[in-house]
Structures are given as structure tokens and as C-alpha cells.
Amino acid sequence: MKNFEDYSDASRKEGLSLDSKVVHGASGIDPVTGAISFPIYQAATYRHPSITDRTGYNYSRCINPTREELERTMCILEEGARAFAVNSGMAAIMLVLSILKPGDHVIMSDDVYGGTYRAVKEVLLPMGVENDSIDLSDLQRFKETIRPTTKMVLVETPTNPMMKVADIAAIADIAHRNGALVVVDNTFLTPYFQRPLTLGADIVVHSGTKYLGGHNDVVAGIVVLREPDMGQWYEIRNNVNGAGLGPMDSWLVLRGLKTLALRMRRHNENAIKVAEWLRRHPKVEKVYFTGFDDHPGREVTRRQATGFGGTLSFRVDSMETVNRILERVRLITFAESLGGVESLITHPVSRTHTEIAESERLSLGITDTLLRISVGIEDGDDIIADLENALG
Ligand SMILES: Cc1ncc(COP(=O)(O)O)c(C=O)c1O
Incomplete structure (x- = not known):
């Protein structure tokens, strides 16, 4: 069996425009048969060749080839190092927020998606995480709100439904000087119109249910990290959450992405x-x-x-x-x-x-x-x- 690595990876896609990248994905084709449509690996578990030989696949909560193809594709499109495909946009947001500890402070846009607002108010605040929701298009207000305990800034731009625009690069600059992570919900513009990681954001989240899937037929979420070193923490957390996107749904998002x-x-x-x-x-x-x-x-x-x-x-x-x-x-x-x-x-x-x-x-x-x-x-x-x- 041909190794996935031989076919995939971003280097093959370097120099291509996003219009071409979306069509071809990471591997694009089935590495085993050459089938033009990446297969739906509808399997829960995988055979090991021997106790010492590994295929890289063990159990689909942890890793699944179709989900992996989607994750690699999203890394290429968002120009990130590591991605996680999970079973809703909210699961993606909760995965990202789960790095916060009691006493940490999170700043977010004041008219974020209602579910994000609910996650912070109903789950994080009772856990002891502190929050300010502000108009992030107002940089002065942001500078006045950030404090030494601010660990994360959660930006939606444009916001929903008031369509306010936040300056990602300026926010990242201020946040990083304060040691805070910048997370951008890129659901509305998608990497086709906006690539926050290239502007200094640390993490991108998506409701893949929206433009990425594009056909109102799948609920999905994506997290993309700019740096690989955060990947291990999130990988463990993601495995513990057990919310990885199923193979069929991963394929639906992959198919949506082509257009x-x-x-x-x-x-x-x-x-x-x-x-x-x-x-x-x-x-x-x-x-x-x-x-x-x-x-x-x-x-x-x-x-x-x-x-x-x-x-x-x-x-x-x-x-x-x-x-x-x-x-x-x-x-x-x-x-x-x-x-x-x-x-x-x-x-x-x-x-x-x-x-x-x-x-x-x-x-x-x-x-x-x-x-x-x-x-x-x-x-x-x-x-x-x-x-x-x-x-x-
Ligand atoms: C901007 C934004 N982020 C996140 C979500 C949550 O995504 P999901 O419904 O896939 O859980 C939504 C849902 O409407 C949204 O509009």
C-alpha cells in the first residue's frame, strides 16, 4: 500500500491559487486505487500488520483517513500546521476554549454567534474563567480591556449579525505582547476571502456546516492551528472529547470544499x-x-x-x-x-x-x-x- 505521505502534503500545492487548492485537497485521490474521489473510510478500527509494524491507523476516534484528508486540506487552505475536524462548529469552539483555566480571562466580540456566547456564559464563567465581551472593532477599547490574565481573544470578523469588522493583525499584535492567544472564527469569510493565520492569529475555527460544507447537508466544525507545538495538547484533548468528525461527514465537507x-x-x-x-x-x-x-x-x-x-x-x-x-x-x-x-x-x-x-x-x-x-x-x-x- 502506498503511504499517504507520498501523495499528500502542502508542498505539492505550493504556488497554486486557492481555486486550485480547493479542488485538489491534500491527497485528493485515493492513495490505494487512484480513485478520483477520496474514499469514505467507514471503519471503526484497523488491522495491525504485526506487533512492531504500524500503518499509522488504529481506531477512528483517534484517526481516520477521510477525516485526516479533510484536516490536511484545511491546513493547506488556512495555511496552518495542524487541524482537527470535529462534529460541529460548537465542538470546535469548545475544543479551543477548553485550554482556559479558572482565573484566565477571555475577551470576545460583543455580537458573537449566540452559541459561543452561551458557551462562555453557561460553561466557562461557572468554571471560574473571566470574560469581557467588547466591540473588537474599537482597538482603544481592546487595549483598555486586555489584562495580564487575558489568555485568549476570540474574534468573529465580520460579526454576526451586526457585521462589525475587527483588525486581526492589530489585535494579534496587542494580544501577543500580552501573551494571549488570538482565535478567529472564520466561518463567514472562509479561507477563500480571509486567512487569519497569515495575519497573526494563532487559531482559526469554523462552523464547517456553513460555507465550507456549503450545501446545508452536514454539521461539522474545524480547528486550524498556526503552530505545530500546540497540536499535541489539542490532540490529546480532542481524543478525550471523542468528538472527531465521522468519515461520511468528513467526505461531505471535502466534496463541498471542491466548489x-x-x-x-x-x-x-x-x-x-x-x-x-x-x-x-x-x-x-x-x-x-x-x-x-x-x-x-x-x-x-x-x-x-x-x-x-x-x-x-x-x-x-x-x-x-x-x-x-x-x-x-x-x-x-x-x-x-x-x-x-x-x-x-x-x-x-x-x-x-x-x-x-x-x-x-x-x-x-x-x-x-x-x-x-x-x-x-x-x-x-x-x-x-x-x-x-x-x-x-
Ligand atoms: C459564526 C459561527 N460560528 C460557530 C457556529 C456554530 O456552528 P455549528 O452550528 O456548526 O455548531 C455558528 C453557527 O451558526 C456560527 O454562525
């Missing part, structure tokens, strides 16, 4: 169209989209990203309009999640951000009349026509 470049370009193009159109609609009071020239994070976005992604939020004039849109959309579906080929719309207050206290929500701008849309890859004009019809 990541095409999809992200189309999401981006459609989101620009939809955002511009919404902005002109009389029932829409405000649109939150990083692609606007007057977005406060425009400069930073230009510096650290090559696109805006496919997700945007907008505020309408009344609850009546909210209800009308959610009930009347036909092409767009009223459902949670984002990043799939189908356009989805959701109501953050009643769906994704229920955990956040009302006063906190309102101060962030997450009002009852805010909607978030994940613009899919359908014809942009059809998406607009659906919104036009729903808005009446």
Missing part, C-alpha cells in the same frame, strides 16, 4: 446586488453589509480580506414587515444557518440570539425588526424578486 471558490464568488456577487437593492427599499431602514463603501470597517476589510461573503443583515420599519417577509418568501427559506447554496433568512432575536439579554441585544442593535439573510447562489435577480414580492 468553495466558485460558490464564494457567487455568494459575494449576489450579496452585493441584494444589499444594494435592499438599501433602496422604502421599508428597509438600514442594511449591514461590509461591502458598502461607507461601512466603518471598509478600510480594514480591504486590508485583510478579498471579499465580503454572502451574509448581511437589515432592519425593516415594523414587526408587521418582519412577519410579512418571513411568511411570504418563496425562493428564500425562513430557516437558521447560513453559507449553503440555498438563500436563507432568519430573525436573530427569536432564533440565533435568544440567549442574549434584551438590554445587551438592544445596545448592540439586535432589535425585533432586524433580519439576517444568507444570500445563496441562485440567480441574484430571482432572490431580489422574491424579496420584492415578500416586502410587498
Whole structure:
């Protein structure tokens, strides 16, 4: 049997653009048969040739070739040293957060995904970890908040649903001088548009359920580490958690990744169209989209990203309009999640951000009349026509 090492590794992919890297993955092909689609190794355990000979595979909680192919591919795409594919974005975030000890302080974006907020409030705070949630687009505020016990900064950029942009390189610079790790949730932009590890972040996390998988058919999470030395700690922790992504789901993400470049370009193009159109609609009071020239994070976005992604939020004039849109959309579906080929719309207050206290929500701008849309890859004009019809 040909060794996996012979086929894989990043060096073969050096010099390729991301458009090519996503198609070819790490090994890309089956090392045994040459099959063009990397196989789903649906096995729990592996035969050992003898007591001294090892294949490198022992038990699928610890290692599985299909999951490994996905992990290696994510290392190539995010330019990291080590990756872990786990069974949800939340499992990825919990794996990363599990390095914190009582007395450690973690700073995070103030309008992070509701599940991340819940993890910190419900699990970490009771354990004795301390937390400040702040607007990380405000570097002055960040400098004032960081303290000697700050061990981690958890950045979502752009944030969800308010689309605030944080300067990853500047945050990493300040955090590293303080000895803190910088973790970036790169779910919204994906490595196609933004590569935080190249900007100084230490760890990237993803909900692979979103753009990486891309088809609303799999729940997955990814962690990518910039340096290999942290890998051993996380490998042990990951093995103990036992939350490694199953072979079939790993394959679904691998298959989704092959079209990541095409999809992200189309999401981006459609989101620009939809955002511009919404902005002109009389029932829409405000649109939150990083692609606007007057977005406060425009400069930073230009510096650290090559696109805006496919997700945007907008505020309408009344609850009546909210209800009308959610009930009347036909092409767009009223459902949670984002990043799939189908356009989805959701109501953050009643769906994704229920955990956040009302006063906190309102101060962030997450009002009852805010909607978030994940613009899919359908014809942009059809998406607009659906919104036009729903808005009446
Ligand atoms: C930015 C972000 N991070 C993490 C998650 C959690 O991912 P999952 O639902 O795959 O657990 C989500 C889910 O919506 C998200 O939007």
C-alpha cells in the first residue's frame, strides 16, 4: 500500500491559487486505487500488520483517513500546521476554549454567534474563567480591556449579525505582547476571502456546516492551528472529547470544499446586488453589509480580506414587515444557518440570539425588526424578486 505521505502534503500545492487548492485537497485521490474521489473510510478500527509494524491507523476516534484528508486540506487552505475536524462548529469552539483555566480571562466580540456566547456564559464563567465581551472593532477599547490574565481573544470578523469588522493583525499584535492567544472564527469569510493565520492569529475555527460544507447537508466544525507545538495538547484533548468528525461527514465537507471558490464568488456577487437593492427599499431602514463603501470597517476589510461573503443583515420599519417577509418568501427559506447554496433568512432575536439579554441585544442593535439573510447562489435577480414580492 502506498503511504499517504507520498501523495499528500502542502508542498505539492505550493504556488497554486486557492481555486486550485480547493479542488485538489491534500491527497485528493485515493492513495490505494487512484480513485478520483477520496474514499469514505467507514471503519471503526484497523488491522495491525504485526506487533512492531504500524500503518499509522488504529481506531477512528483517534484517526481516520477521510477525516485526516479533510484536516490536511484545511491546513493547506488556512495555511496552518495542524487541524482537527470535529462534529460541529460548537465542538470546535469548545475544543479551543477548553485550554482556559479558572482565573484566565477571555475577551470576545460583543455580537458573537449566540452559541459561543452561551458557551462562555453557561460553561466557562461557572468554571471560574473571566470574560469581557467588547466591540473588537474599537482597538482603544481592546487595549483598555486586555489584562495580564487575558489568555485568549476570540474574534468573529465580520460579526454576526451586526457585521462589525475587527483588525486581526492589530489585535494579534496587542494580544501577543500580552501573551494571549488570538482565535478567529472564520466561518463567514472562509479561507477563500480571509486567512487569519497569515495575519497573526494563532487559531482559526469554523462552523464547517456553513460555507465550507456549503450545501446545508452536514454539521461539522474545524480547528486550524498556526503552530505545530500546540497540536499535541489539542490532540490529546480532542481524543478525550471523542468528538472527531465521522468519515461520511468528513467526505461531505471535502466534496463541498471542491466548489468553495466558485460558490464564494457567487455568494459575494449576489450579496452585493441584494444589499444594494435592499438599501433602496422604502421599508428597509438600514442594511449591514461590509461591502458598502461607507461601512466603518471598509478600510480594514480591504486590508485583510478579498471579499465580503454572502451574509448581511437589515432592519425593516415594523414587526408587521418582519412577519410579512418571513411568511411570504418563496425562493428564500425562513430557516437558521447560513453559507449553503440555498438563500436563507432568519430573525436573530427569536432564533440565533435568544440567549442574549434584551438590554445587551438592544445596545448592540439586535432589535425585533432586524433580519439576517444568507444570500445563496441562485440567480441574484430571482432572490431580489422574491424579496420584492415578500416586502410587498
Ligand atoms: C459564526 C459561527 N460560528 C460557530 C457556529 C456554530 O456552528 P455549528 O452550528 O456548526 O455548531 C455558528 C453557527 O451558526 C456560527 O454562525
